[in-house]
Amino acid sequence: MFFPLDPKSLTCQKYNPTRVSTPGGTIGYGGSLMAGYSIAAPGGYMIAARTLEMWDTFGTKPGFTAEKPWLLRPFDKVRFFKVTIEEYDSMARDYFAGRYRWQISPSTFDFQKTVKVMDRAQTDPDIIEFKRRQREASEEQEAVENMLYAEWATEAGSSEAVGEEQLATEDDNTVIIPSPMAASLWKIEIKEGDIIEEGQVVAxxxxxxxEVKVLAPKEAKGCQVRKIARGTQTVVNAGDALFILSKPDEK
Known part of the structure; x- marks a missing residue:
């Protein structure tokens, strides 16, 4: 995590749901802080820029050791430089080939000086105006997001209502595949009418x-998908019905 030393720092919300993959070296905003993705990983911070990866598992690249496979230490001061895409690609190739050397120099982090800068910002008219405009923009964006969330919740509620209505017809000929945990339903891998195999990935x-794969249980083998009880991007709790299946006719 990076703490901005400039009082005029950006503030951004995190993504929900998060990305399943973020390139290593990505710099992103979450709230008023910045995060550096040392390696490729899931994440929800608002992407702002890209630098090089900051982790070397075996510690063989310049700037790393086997005992210290990470680049940064607490209270390190970090400065970013603007480069062209071509320059970045060249540096990335050197980095992965073990040729890139970071620009590291000794310096002192003056904590008291930093606190004084932040304190003075509380009464600086320019900073106060910046924060005011930033707050107004955040409130406008929040209103938009609340509207979009209300629309999503209405759609999700309709999807759940269909599922609950279908559950009312549950009988001995029905097999239900539930959610094993509270989560967001990201992908549905089957469709109505499909015949299910045991162990098949259904969602x-x-x-x-x-990512958590939902597998068809033993009792679902040979069953036909009667109803998909939840739609993608809906939030489900442990035990909520995802799929309603019909058992095969016994002959």
Whole structure:
């Protein structure tokens, strides 16, 4: 995590749901802080820029050791430089080939000086005006997001209502595949009318930046998908019905 030393720092919300993959070296905003993705990983910070990866598992590249496979330490001061795409691509090739050398020089982090800068910003008219405009923009964006969320919640509620209505017809001929956990339903891998095999991937959930595959249980083998009870991008709880299946006719 990076703490901005400039009082005129950006503030951004995190994505929800998060990305399943973020390139290593990505710099992103979350709230008033910045995050550096040391390696490729899921994440939800608002992408702002790209630098090089900051982790070397085996510690063989310049700037890393086997005992210290990470680049940065607490209270390190970091400065970013603007480069062209061609320059970045060249540096990235050198980095992965083990030829790139970081520009590292000794310096002192003056904590008291930094606190004084932040304190003075509280009464600086220019900073106060910046914060006011920033707050107004955040409120406008929040209103838009609340409207979009209300639309999504209405659609999600309709999807859930269909599922609950279908559950009311549950009988001995019905097999239900539930959600194993609270998560977001990211992908549906089957459709109505499909015949299910035991162990088949029927859906993929997203929770805590991880993908969780939902597998068809033993009792679902040979069953036909009667109804998809939840739509993609809906939030489900543990035990909520995802799919309603019909058992095969016994002959």
């Amino acid at each position: 993929v959930l997203e929770a805590m930046k991880m």
